Amino acid sequence: MEKIPIDVDYLKTTLLELLAIPSPTGLTDAIVHYTGGRLDRMGIRYELTRRGTIRAILPRTLPERRKSSPACAIVAHLDTLGAMVCDIKPDGRLSLMPVGTWSSRWAEGGRVTIFTDQGRHRGSVLPLLASGHVYNEAVDSQPISWDQLEVRVDERISSAGDAASLGIQAGDFVAFDASPELLENGFIVSRHLDNKAGVAALLAALKAIVDAKVAIPMNCHPIFTLTEEVGSGARAGIEQDVSEVIGVDIGPIIGGLGGNGGQEAGVIIPLMDSAGPHDYHLTRRLLSLCGEHGIPHKRDVFRFYHSDAGAAVSAGHDVRTALLCFGTDASHGYERTHVSSLLHLAQLLTLYIQSGPAIPEDRQPVLDSVKEFTQQLDADQLTRVEMPQPDPGKLSRES
Numbered sequence: 137m138e139k140i141p142i143d144v145d146y147l148k149t150t151l152l153e154l155l156a157i158p159s160p161t162g163l164t165d166a167i168v169h170y171t172g173g174r175l176d177r178m179g180i181r182y183e184l185t186r187r188g189t190i191r192a193i194l195p196r197t198l199p200e201r202r203k204s205s206p207a208c209a210i211v212a213h214l215d216t217l218g219a220m221v222c223d224i225k226p227d228g229r230l231s232l233m234p235v236g237t238w239s240s241r242w243a244e245g246g247r248v249t250i251f252t253d254q255g256r257h258r259g260s261v262l263p264l265l266a267s268g269h270v271y272n273e274a275v276d277s278q279p280i281s282w283d284q285l286e287v288r289v290d291e292r293i294s295s296a297g298d299a300a301s302l303g304i305q306a307g308d309f310v311a312f313d314a315s316p317e318l319l320e321n322g323f324i325v326s327r328h329l330d331n332k333a334g335v336a337a338l339l340a341a342l343k344a345i346v347d348a349k350v351a352i353p354m355n356c357h358p359i360f361t362l363t364e365e366v367g368s369g370a371r372a373g374i375e376q377d378v379s380e381v382i383g384v385d386i387g388p389i390i391g392g393l394g395g396n397g398g399q400e401a402g403v404i405i406p407l408m409d410s411a412g413p414h415d416y417h418l419t420r421r422l423l424s425l426c427g428e429h430g431i432p433h434k435r436d437v438f439r440f441y442h443s444d445a446g447a448a449v450s451a452g453h454d455v456r457t458a459l460l461c462f463g464t465d466a467s468h469g470y471e472r473t474h475v476s477s478l479l480h481l482a483q484l485l486t487l488y489i490q491s492g493p494a495i496p497e498d499r500q501p502v503l504d505s506v507k508e509f510t511q512q513l514d515a516d517q518l519t520r521v522e523m524p525q526p527d528p529g530k531l532s533r534e535s
Contacts, residue, residue: 137487137490137491138348138350138490139429139483139486139487140344140345140347140348140350140483140486141344142340142341142344142479142482142483142486143340143343143344143347144475144479146339146340146343147336147337147339147340147475147478147479147482148318148336148475150174150335150336150339150340151316151324151332151333151336151478152316152318153170154167154170154332154335154336155314155316155326155328155332156314157170158218158249158251158311159214159215159216159311159328160215160216160217160218160219160235160236160309160310160311160312160365161215161216161217161218161235161236161362161363161364161365161366162215162220162235162309163218163251163309163311164188164214164215164362165188167214168184168188168190168214168360168362171190171214171335171339171360172184172190174339175190175192175342178342178343178346179346180192180193180194180342180346180358181193185372185373187362187363188362189359189360189361189362189372189373190358190359190360191357191359191373191375192342192357192358192359192360193355193356193357193358194342194345194346194352194355194356194357194358194489195352195355196352196353196354196355197351197352198351198352198353205353205354205355205492205493205496205499206354206377206378206379206380206493206498206499207354207355207356207357207375207377207378207379208354208355208356208357208378208379208380208381208382208488208489208493209356209357209358209359209370209374209375209378209380209381209382209448209455210338210356210357210358210359210381210382210384210485210488210489211359211360211361211369211370211381211382211383211384211444211445211448212331212334212335212338212358212359212360212361212383212384212385212444213331213334213335213360213361213362213363213364213365213369213385213444214331214332214335214360214361214362215236215361215362215363215364215365215366216236216327216328216330216331216332216365217234217235217236217238217312217327217328217330217365217468218234218235218236218309218310218311218312219232219233219234219235219243219248219261219309219310219312220232220233220235220307220308220309220310221250221287221304221305221306221307221308221310222306223306224296224299224300224304224305224306225286225296226295226296227294227295227296228289228293228294228295228296228297228298228299229286229287229288229289229293230250230259230286230287230289230299230304230310231283231285231286232261232282232285232286232287232310233282234282235309235365235366236365236366237365237468238468238469239280239468239469240280240281240282240284240285241280242468242469242470243261243282243285243312244261244262244263244285245260245261245262246260246261246312246313246327247259247260247261247312247313247315248260248261248287248310248311248312248313249310249311249313250287250289250304250308250309250310251308251309251310251311252302252303252304252305252308253303253305253308254302254303255303257289257290257291257302257304258289258290259287259288259289259290260287260288260290261285261286261287261312262285262286262287262288263275263278263284263285264278264284264285264286265278287310289302289304312327312328313327314326314327314328314332315327315470318475322474322475322476323400323472323473323474323475324472324473324474324475324478325470325471325472326470326471327469327470327471328471329386329462329464329471329472329473330385330386330464330467330468330471331364331384331385331386333386333462333464333473333478334384334385334386334461334462334481335360335384336478337384337462337478337479337481337482337485338358338384338482338485340478340479340482341481341482341483341485341486341489342358344482344486345486345489345490350486350490351490352489352490353490353491353492353493354492354493355377356489357374357375357378359373359374359444361373361444364385364443364444364447367442367447368447369443369444369447370383370444370445370447370448370451371447371448371450371451372451374448374451374453374455378453378455379455379456379493379495379498379499380415380418380455380456380457380458380493380494380498381444381445381448381449381453381455381456381457381458382418382422382445382457382458382459382460382485382488383443383444383445383446383457383458383459383460384459384460384461384481384485385443385444385459385460385461386461386462386464386467386471387403387404387406387436387461387462387463387464388438388441388464388467389404389463389464389465400463400464400465400472400473400474400477401432401463401474401476401477401480402431402432402433402434402463402476402477402480403426403431403432403433403434403460403461403462403463403477403480403481403484404433404434404436404460404461404462404463405419405422405423405426405433405434405435405436405458405459405460405461406435406436406437406438406441406459406461407419407435407436407437408437408438409437409438409439409441409442409443409446409459410438410439410440410441410442410446411442411443411445411446411449411450412446414445414457414458414459415456415457415458415494416512417456417494417495417510417512418456418457418458418494419458421488421491421494422458422460422484422488423435425484425487425488425491426484429483429487431480431483431484431487432476432480433480433484434463443459445457445458445459454501456494456495456498460481460484460485461481462477462478462481463477464477495510497509497510
């Protein structure tokens with residue numbers, strides 16, 4: 137197993153190009169073409185589902201005698217948050233419904249593109265009371281909700297008919313500008329780092345693997361999904377021989393000096409999220425790789441979080457799951473991460489691809505006996521656990 141270098145310029149360029157492509161859930165064809173082109177240039181084979189999920193393959197390169205090794209999947213999503221026109225007001229301004237789960241306070245003030253069936257138009261997302269010169273202090277007491285926002289289209293519009301004459305109608309997608317900044321000190325600030333930064337890190341890891349021509353002990357499927365932000369994501373696209381699914385996604389941190397502050401520089405490995413605990417053995421394999429190879433990392437538990445890994449399990453796939461995250465402040469808003477976090481994440485992915493299955497016995501989908509099943513605690517740990525002994529007299533009285 138080699139710790140191979142990551143091309144930081146490739147990672148940054150790829151991230152900026154991804155951020156320049158609008159891809160709210162449901163409007164993702166363009167970013168599918170981009171990602172497929174990146175894989176083509178690396179010589180990585182892939183196939184597309186009907187809706188456009190990309191399932192690539194890095195084939196195993198170890199001897200034929202180990203052909204029965206299970207496969208793994210590394211999943212990152214291409215779709216982002218966004219909105220959709222749900223109504224045209226009498227004055228020609230547009231009401232919005234969010235695509236994905238996010239607060240309207242982060243939408244307020246956003247510059248957007250409205251995609252109609254005939255073309256596109258630019259606009260701004262404004263609160264209903266947008267001018268202090270008109271509404272004075274009432275501006276500060278306006279409630280926070282999507283019903284309190286509207287889109288001012290940058291066209292000569294003063295009525296619903298004017299908007300309709302431009303082809304604007306209910307169901308048009310609204311994409312928010314990413315407005316990325318890559319600072320000299322390594323910080324990256326932008327909308328939609330969730331999950332285009334994760335996609336860039338995965339593509340950079342794949343490039344490193346291909347360029348270094350390292351040995352791969354099991355078939356690895358990099359998968360790029362299109363509906364994670366609305367909850368489905370990797371519910372489809374996982375092959376039957378896959379025993380491990382690694383989700384690659386944003387890692388929310390707590391700002392300031394307390395809690396998770398400062399974790400924008402390393403990899404976050406959550407042991408549990410809203411879908412429940414991730415696999416004991418797989419998460420500890422990843423933590424061990426970090427420790428053995430000096431990758432800065434932090435264990436965490438995410439209280440309000442769903443991912444492609446959880447979607448795969450909820451769809452009924454019998455797979456071990458884990459989640460690898462780049463540390464990010466202000467998730468689902470103007471997000472900030474650091475290039476070092478993305479590099480460490482890409483480095484860890486290259487090590488995982490080279491490491492082989494966490495549990496070799498997973499090549500068999502079903503075991504005949506518990507003798508071959510895993511143990512989370514070794515025998516010595518088990519003997520140190522003092523189990524309470526039942527009171528025979530109490531049991532007799534209760535019966």
